[in-house]
Amino acid sequence: MATPALRHLALGSAAVVAVVGVGLAVAGPLTPSDPGTPRAGASTSPSSAVTPTPSESPSAAPSPAGPVDVPTARPPKGRLDGDDLYETSVAASRAAFPGRADAPVVYLVSGDSWSKGYAAVPAAAVLGGPVLLTRPDGIPRVTAAELERLDPERIVLVGGSKVLGSGVARKAADLAPAVERVDGAGAAGASLALSRSAFPAATAAWVVSADHPEHAVVAATAAATTRTPLLVVDGDATRLPAAHADLLRDLGVTAVTVVGPASAVSRGVARDLEDVVGEGRVVRASGEDRYAVAARVNALAQPSPAEGVAYLTSGHATGTAFAAASLAGLSKRPLYYALPYCVPASARPALVRKAVERVVLVGGEGTVRRLAGRLEPCRSITDMDSDWVLVNRRNPLSPMKFAPSDLMVPPMSDAAGQQLRADAAKALGRMASAVAADAGRIGIDTAYRSYATQDALYDKWLARRGRTWTDTWYARPGFSEHQTGLTVDLLPVGESNCSINDCIDETPQGVWLARNAWRYGYILRYENGYRSTVGLGFEPWHFRYVGTELAKAYHDGGWHTYEAFLGQPGAPSY
Numbered sequence: 001m002a003t004p005a006l007r008h009l010a011l012g013s014a015a016v017v018a019v020v021g022v023g024l025a026v027a028g029p030l031t032p033s034d035p036g037t038p039r040a041g042a043s044t045s046p047s048s049a050v051t052p053t054p055s056e057s058p059s060a061a062p063s064p065a066g067p068v069d070v071p072t073a074r075p076p077k078g079r080l081d082g083d084d085l086y087e088t089s090v091a092a093s094r095a096a097f098p099g100r101a102d103a104p105v106v107y108l109v110s111g112d113s114w115s116k117g118y119a120a121v122p123a124a125a126v127l128g129g130p131v132l133l134t135r136p137d138g139i140p141r142v143t144a145a146e147l148e149r150l151d152p153e154r155i156v157l158v159g160g161s162k163v164l165g166s167g168v169a170r171k172a173a174d175l176a177p178a179v180e181r182v183d184g185a186g187a188a189g190a191s192l193a194l195s196r197s198a199f200p201a202a203t204a205a206w207v208v209s210a211d212h213p214e215h216a217v218v219a220a221t222a223a224a225t226t227r228t229p230l231l232v233v234d235g236d237a238t239r240l241p242a243a244h245a246d247l248l249r250d251l252g253v254t255a256v257t258v259v260g261p262a263s264a265v266s267r268g269v270a271r272d273l274e275d276v277v278g279e280g281r282v283v284r285a286s287g288e289d290r291y292a293v294a295a296r297v298n299a300l301a302q303p304s305p306a307e308g309v310a311y312l313t314s315g316h317a318t319g320t321a322f323a324a325a326s327l328a329g330l331s332k333r334p335l336y337y338a339l340p341y342c343v344p345a346s347a348r349p350a351l352v353r354k355a356v357e358r359v360v361l362v363g364g365e366g367t368v369r370r371l372a373g374r375l376e377p378c379r380s381i382t383d384m385d386s387d388w389v390l391v392n393r394r395n396p397l398s399p400m401k402f403a404p405s406d407l408m409v410p411p412m413s414d415a416a417g418q419q420l421r422a423d424a425a426k427a428l429g430r431m432a433s434a435v436a437a438d439a440g441r442i443g444i445d446t447a448y449r450s451y452a453t454q455d456a457l458y459d460k461w462l463a464r465r466g467r468t469w470t471d472t473w474y475a476r477p478g479f480s481e482h483q484t485g486l487t488v489d490l491l492p493v494g495e496s497n498c499s500i501n502d503c504i505d506e507t508p509q510g511v512w513l514a515r516n517a518w519r520y521g522y523i524l525r526y527e528n529g530y531r532s533t534v535g536l537g538f539e540p541w542h543f544r545y546v547g548t549e550l551a552k553a554y555h556d557g558g559w560h561t562y563e564a565f566l567g568q569p570g571a572p573s574y
């Protein structure tokens with residue numbers, strides 16, 4: 001059976017540009033006598049179920065209909081994840097519609113170009129259905145299986161045949177009695193068509209730029225959460241397009257939230273929105289960065305949310321975020337952004353609130369680390385005083401002649417007068433005791449090296465061995481981790497077959513360090529086989545202090561380079 005809103009969509013909307021498969025013409029008139037029983041959780045007002053559709057004219061006013069109830073979501077215990085975007089999207093759908101619950105409608109959006117589908121997230125939510133991502137040329141098996149499980153009355157293909165091809169349309173026709181396309185010009189046009197076809201009326205709406213997918217995904221989630229439409233404007237729009245204004249007036253919108261700073265949605269657009277809502281209100285959800293914008297959007301969507309989960313993913317993984325947006329929106333839970341390895345100060349206060357029972361990470365460890373899930377506060381990776389600082393061939397010290405202020409000789413017997421920053425030195429002292437008890441003594445070959453020391457060292461080897469060899473084994477001055485005071489080259493002490501750092505990996509001490517250094521906040525910085533990322537050859541003696549939280553996350557996540565862990569590009573050359 002179809003809800004009134006569905007019949008409206010089938011018959012009353014000019015936004016539906018094409019019908020594929022079994023005709024929609026039968027869906028409307030036949031609905032009142034449809035013998036099917038109401039779906040659990042669906043809107044089942046008896047009076048509306050037998051009220052004929054007001055008109056079959058495309059210009060007819062939509063029949064008023066409230067949002068459709070959806071089942072209670074069952075968010076995953078740990079992560080919401082899959083091998084690809086399609087699987088992640090299916091995992092989200094399964095969480096939104098757990099058990100045998102089925103959905104009245106499913107929106108299919110291309111996993112290659114989901115920008116047309118931002119407005120599908122609230123459109124699907126108000127009609128009680130999920131958004132699923134699909135390949136543009138065919139429906140993936142896992143997606144088809146989910147569609148079978150959901151058994152929708154209707155599948156909406158978002159975009160024209162260039163966005164979702166005939167292979168998708170054909171398969172969709174096998175999976176639902178009615179299939180239709182909703183499209184418009186670009187992300188902006190599609191948002192109008194999607195909103196018009198799903199919302200008979202709305203008092204509030206969200207407006208976002210097509211050029212900022214990171215804003216658009218959280219705006220889509222917020223719009224779905226509040227069961228209100230999302231309108232996308234072109235990134236270079238200086239005025240609100242007339243079609244947008246018309247739609248807002250037709251729907252009766254009196255409150256608009258503009259998402260992003262004026263550099264994303266212009267002041268001109270905001271002013272025109274003010275004219276459209278008249279006595280109503282236009283507010284801007286902005287912030288210093290995407291993390292802050294997301295937090296602000298969530299706060300405006302739900303000023304005092306009920307207790308439940310919060311979804312968290314990388315602010316640079318908008319496809320992954322999009323795959324979860326429908327679930328978050330349907331179940332009225334917020335979607336926040338973090339860095340891959342920590343939560344920025346702009347997002348953290350909202351996530352540590354009592355209303356957040358637990359955080360569900362969206363995407364794999366490669367997208368967002370467990371450390372972010374534990375709400376580790378971000379520390380700088382560019383500030384020389386931060387123990388997370390990244391120094392490599394793309395990231396020299398800044399200033400180049402930086403020198404740490406808290407150097408000390410580590411409390412251990414074989415320190416050889418070498419110095420490290422205080423936290424790194426104390427941790428090394430503890431590590432030296434532990435390795436001595438388990439595997440044998442270690443000593444320091446070199447630790448902190450000043451710019452001048454590195455300069456002399458590099459020049460010495462350059463004269464002896466030439467540029468290629470020297471660049472393989474020595475960082476140029478200003479590019480050495482040793483200059484941070486957080487790095488130490490270790491050597492075994494008392495081993496008959498090895499007394500220099502080169503062979504430390506063949507000693508019990510070296511083996512112990514490779515396995516256990518993380519427990520003391522150190523990582524083996526230059527592993528075997530990662531020169532194309534880190535820029536240097538295998539150095540089993542070179543350990544970098546990053547603090548115990550980060551080192552544990554690095555170890556637990558099975559990471560091999562600090563660059564990849566931080567989500568930063570490799571630095572093979574200067």
Ligand SMILES: [Zn+2]
Pocket residue numbers: 482487488489539541542543
């Ligand atoms: Zn070193």
